[in-house]
Amino acid sequence: MKELKSSVHKTFAILEHFTNKKPEWGVTELAEEIGSNKSTVYRFLSDLDKLGIAYKHPVTEKYSLGLKLFELGCRVQLKSAFVDKTHPELIEVAKMISETVHIAILKNCQVFHVDKVESPQGLKLSTHVGSFAPAYSTSLGKVLLAFLPPKEQEKTLDVILKDTKPVAFTKHTITSGKTLKKELKEIKSKGYALDKEESELGLVCVGIPIFNQNNEVVASLSASGPATRFEEENVANYVAILKTGADAIQEKIGFFKP
Amino acid sequence: MKELKSSVHKTFAILEHFTNKKPEWGVTELAEEIGSNKSTVYRFLSDLDKLGIAYKHPVTEKYSLGLKLFELGCRVQLKSAFVDKTHPELIEVAKMISETVHIAILKNCQVFHVDKVESPQGLKLSTHVGSFAPAYSTSLGKVLLAFLPPKEQEKTLDVILKDTKPVAFTKHTITSGKTLKKELKEIKSKGYALDKEESELGLVCVGIPIFNQNNEVVASLSASGPATRFEEENVANYVAILKTGADAIQEKIGFFKP
DNA sequence: AACAGTGTTTTAATACATGAAACAGCAAAA
């Protein structure tokens, strides 16, 4: 935190430590983690607590994220204009498909997970709402790339292939520009994408585009599961279910464009 | 903003202006609204944009709340421990009841709206997720008050009745301690509460408690609509539907306690 | 071309952030 120059940056560097994995921090504990003076950290947390952005548990005296932050999160336009409308459909799809399902948008040339519904029978994935993933190695991302207008696709692929070198997560990951472009053409013509163990061994995802009412692709919808459950014959069935979800979503989102 | 003493407070005073009603602000516009110098406001917004907490639209150059804030909002424990689990049930209840439904908790002796699902046929209400409402004049609040342990109820009522004088929103609003206590006893015995035009003329709400698996009341669930649709015979039906929702929620939330 | 309006940058003055040290409180160990 010493290298940060503004209080705004420091404030959010503090908040960044509160995750679903570690939702609570004591002052001294957090100060050590950050490498900052504990009275400085205390002052930030104390101010944040006064604002309801953080919450100090009366008994344990540990801090967690507060209700005001939840409320502010709900004010983000993506939430009201998109997630609130699409979430019920996502729940339906998860029920029908019995796998974990996601909706994502393309943001900074990456996949941004906008929503996720797990199925009791579905695989537990490491993704969470708000997490980013590489576009080139996920079905969510490849679909979004495939349906980009040509100029925009070129620019985005430039960023992905040149500015940020693609990492091979598994032996199946597509890292060559030539192969990826060929794959995107195929996805565009078939209307869906597969991630066949490209991002994680044993994991297969099938993703399709979500159109708005202007027939622009604005997001993608996917189902993820173990390779054993994603055989060729199942995929066509999954795509059909995803499509009913995407069609229902299209009806609801109007001209939304992220 | 001049009176605020810390940058943390100033940061969130800025963010507070971004609402669902006015989601976008220009620098100069916001500076005028706040009564601050525009270069000061610009620096805050610029820092927030760099962090993804705000988002500067490239074309309009107006700022709105950013995806990072949405992600941080999802990290609040109330979201993962409660809202994500209860929301599907809330959707079901809204479908069955064809009215707008809410879930709320008691926070700072007030009702905090945790979630809301509107029905196409339902009334549009001014509440939003994250908004507070008085506990004494809403069915959501009265139920929560009624099921508080006696000592805690006494303390909470002290705050409501003495520290913060109850306002009469309509001619029906209960503002007398004696009447309210009598009402709470009745609610406790009947198991549901009615707001009969107490918070808003023409509006009736019926609310019931949500129990966790320790049989503690942790939240309340309500349906709201026009007085014409909330006749005596309908109420019993609504309560029955709400109860199926509350029972399903109880199964899902474990020992959650806000 | 001039003007108006917005967002962005610069820089001397000033407000407030920082961190070391002290303090307060609680629980565990001696």
Next chain:
DNA sequence: TTTTGCTGTTTCATGTATTAAAACACTGTT
């Protein structure tokens, strides 16, 4: 019971980030 250890909280002189006025850059309109 006293001592020790640990955490969160407060104090205050010093350091530095913030502030706001002014200038600048850019776009659109007259």
